[in-house]
Amino acid sequence: MFPTHRGVVVAKNGVVASSQPLAVSAGLQVLQNGGTFIDAAIATSAVLTVTEPYASHLGGDAFVIVYDAATKRTTAFNASGPAPLAASLNDFPNGIPIRGLASASVPGLVDSWFHLHGRYGSIPVASLLAPAICYAEKGFPAGYKYSSAFKLHSQNGAPWFPALMKQVTGLDAPPRPGQWIKQPDLAWTLSQVASGGREAFYDGPIAERLVDFSERNGGLFSRQDFAGYECQISDPIRTDYRGYTVHGQPPV
Secondary structure (H helix, E strand, C coil), rough: CCCCCCCCCCCCCCCCCCHHHHHHHHHHHHHHHHCCCCHHHHHHHHHHHCCCCCCCCCCCEEEEEEEECCCCCEEEECCCCCCCCCCHHCCCCCCCCCCCHHHHCCCHHHHHHHHHHHHHHCCCHHHHHHHHHHHHHEEEECHHHHHHHHHHHHCCCCCCHHHHHHHHHCCCCCCCCCCEEHHHHHHHHHHHHHCCHHHHCCCHHHHHHHHHHHHHHHCCCCHHHHHHCCEEEEECEEEEEEEEEEEEEECC
């Protein structure tokens, strides 16, 4: 039997699990300051948009299942976004592409933060986003996983990747482990959300920039796509397995 490479984690009053240590640290700090589990989750998620843009970003979705011990009720939050209202089957004669503006849906992550915080949060969202804003503005060291992700994608030869890498990292070549990464544009975006709330993203300056970029580059997004977005909140689907009740996201 091979020994495990992961240490045993023991906690009495809460735990934060993530693939990135800076994100875990932000979540733990929130718990230590008396925040709720959702406060910690938002802080963790926000830092991940800075430190793991290849896996978590503000243009993405969120799927959350919450068990409320006070009411003994489980709720499913589906923050996956729909296609643009202007999209039709005629726009995709060869199917939906894997990458590019034509494959993009309305981002749901930020909306989920505020829906969840409205129900279960206690610390102001601006405070929860502060660590992420700090890492985006002042920088953070690229880890081995971060460096490997950009190196791998750069080797695929996609013509759009150099511009994307420059936007996300500020660099013209894949970052080296330990290299300092700053993202001033992302710091601005997160700061807008921190000060202006959900509306800043879906019906404010961020939405305006997203739609403008989409229109200039052949996308289908409109302001209505963003202003009309709401995550879906419903009861999860359930099944019993070996004495446990397993919950999952319902179909939409």
